Structures are given as structure tokens and as C-alpha cells.
Amino acid sequence: xxxxxxxxxxxxxxxxxxxxxxxxxxxxxxxxxxxxxxxxxxxxxxxxxxxxxxxxxxxxxxxxxxxxxxxxxxxxxxxxxxxxxxxxxxxxxxxxxxxxxxxxxxxxxxxxxxxxxxxx
Numbered sequence: 184x185x186x187x188x189x190x191x192x193x194x195x196x197x198x199x200x201x202x203x204x205x206x207x208x209x210x211x212x213x214x215x216x217x218x219x220x221x222x223x224x225x226x227x228x229x230x231x232x233x234x235x236x237x238x239x240x241x242x243x244x245x246x247x248x249x250x251x252x253x254x255x256x257x258x259x260x261x262x263x264x265x266x267x268x269x270x271x272x273x274x275x276x277x278x279x280x281x282x283x284x285x286x287x288x289x290x291x292x293x294x295x296x297x298x299x300x301x302x303x
Contacts, residue, residue: 217285219248219293225278227271229301239302240268246297248281250290260296272299 233239243261246254254276263269276297284293 215287219284219295220282222252222280222282225275227268227275227299227301230265230267230271233265233267233301234303237303238265239300240264241301242268242272242299244272244276244297244299246276246295247292248283248295249292250283252280252283253277254279254281255292261298263301268299268301 240263241261242259242263245258245260247256249255257273257276259269263272281295283290285291
């Protein structure tokens with residue numbers, strides 16, 4: 184990351200362990216549920232053309248975190264105006280590693296929301 188770019192990321196929010204085929208996300212309120220958390224986050228690369236042109240953007244995603252600590256699926260709930268930002272976020276999330284969510288002490292897949300704000 185050069186000195187001119189800054190990527191601000193919102194806090195990861197664990198939202199539960201369910202299929203979510205309709206992409207509807209609602210928090211699971213259970214005492215025995217622990218949401219997924221980030222172990223190692225790869226930071227998205229700010230597109231070079233966007234730096235040169237002073238362009239920023241915001242990307243909102245929902246990530247399906249697998250029991251093996253990797254991203255299993257990705258859904259863009261708020262895609263960027265420019266595809267390069269979406270691609271940078273997807274690439275970073277593929278490299279990131281997570282502590283999977285737990286239900287009754289056992290690892291389970293879960294959906295999490297994350298927002299990336301690219302600003303100079």
C-alpha cells in the first residue's frame with residue numbers, strides 16, 4: 184500500500200449458521216452460537232487507475248465462512264460502481280482466513296457481513 188491510499192473496513196459481523204439461499208440475512212440469537220471471526224485478513228489492493236483518477240468506492244459483501252476457515256461463497260450485497268473494486272475485495276477475501284462460527288462448541292458454516300470503503 185502506498186502512502187496515498189487508505190482502505191477503511193467495517194467490523195465483521197457474524198450472522199448465523201443457515202443456508203441463506205434467498206440471501207436474506209438475519210441475526211441468530213442463540214446462547215450456544217459463536218460467530219466467525221477473522222484470523223488473517225488480506226487487504227484489498229486499491230486499483231491503480233482509481234488512485235490516479237482520485238476515485239473511491241464502497242463494497243458490501245456477505246461471506247459464507249466454512250468450517251475449514253476459508254471463504255466458501257461470496258455475495259455482493261452492495262457492489263461497487265466499478266468492477267475493479269469488487270474484484271479486489273473478492274481476491275483479498277479468498278486469501279483471508281477465519282475462525283469458523285461455532286454452535287454447541289462445534290464448527291459450523293456461517294454467513295458474515297463485511298463492508299470495504301476505498302477512499303484516498
